[in-house]
Amino acid sequence: MDATDRELVALLQEDATQAYAALGKAVGLSAGAAHERVRKLRERGVIRRTTIEVDPAALGRGVLAFVMVESSVWMGDSAAAFAAIAEIQEAHVIAGTASVLVKVRTSTTEQLQYVLRRLYEIEGVSGTQATVSLETFFERPASPLGG
Amino acid sequence: MDATDRELVALLQEDATQAYAALGKAVGLSAGAAHERVRKLRERGVIRRTTIEVDPAALGRGVLAFVMVESSVWMGDSAAAFAAIAEIQEAHVIAGTASVLVKVRTSTTEQLQYVLRRLYEIEGVSGTQATVSLETFFERPASPLGG
């Protein structure tokens, strides 16, 4: 994981359809060497997979909200219960009065309300506090450079 | 944007390195037809780009936190100020006492503290409230199916 690897990761985050020849040229390597580095990054799990980035609104998920889920019991083993709700994009165990923070995308605020209702049906959930996003400034991959 | 398109999006979210022949087979189309559909999805902006999914910890971003940023003025034009901080992965304008919610990834909690300090340097910021993630249940792309 040297500087060249980080550059390769940054380039692939920008555009993973690039040919290895172009990648190599950008970091001063041959296509074969770039390919071998990327192969190893995948093997080590640094690169988990190649995916597409989608416009949520086009999928009927134009409403974004973050929901703090409060619970009366330890929720450390409830991952599956949250994953079963398709509208939930992320779920994180947090410290504080709430115990899980989820990121939800729905088509409408009515559907958001329905998601909240389903959250209450999860064993141990005693409350929710939803915050709707009015505008997303940006969403980007974790930077391999800087910081 | 019919059911076949949604299936294609789901398959590409899983693995965008698949050959069009395989994609077509999975949805009952020829490689050429699958290619044409995906081309149009890109053209329409439904598919924004092809990227890689990276292990944040491998990039030195093992600490995840959500920060509510309070401000005394309207922050609707401050996107660039947040984007300038490499550790910030997402920034959303929200309703409520806080006005911006940011998702931050740093190497250590010390670095998180440093990010908070830089947030205070943004014009109008009057307070922050950070919530550290203890464990991430899952993070996945917005589902094109269900919900």
Next chain:
DNA sequence: GTTGAAACTACCGACTA
């Protein structure tokens, strides 16, 4: 890490329902 060669794939045209 480099180069080159083989296998595979994307891509684009002409054609068809």
Next chain:
DNA sequence: TAGTCGGTAGTTTCAAC
């Protein structure tokens, strides 16, 4: 308009160096 089929250009991938 949406799909199929086939040929070519370009890419990935894997040798040997």
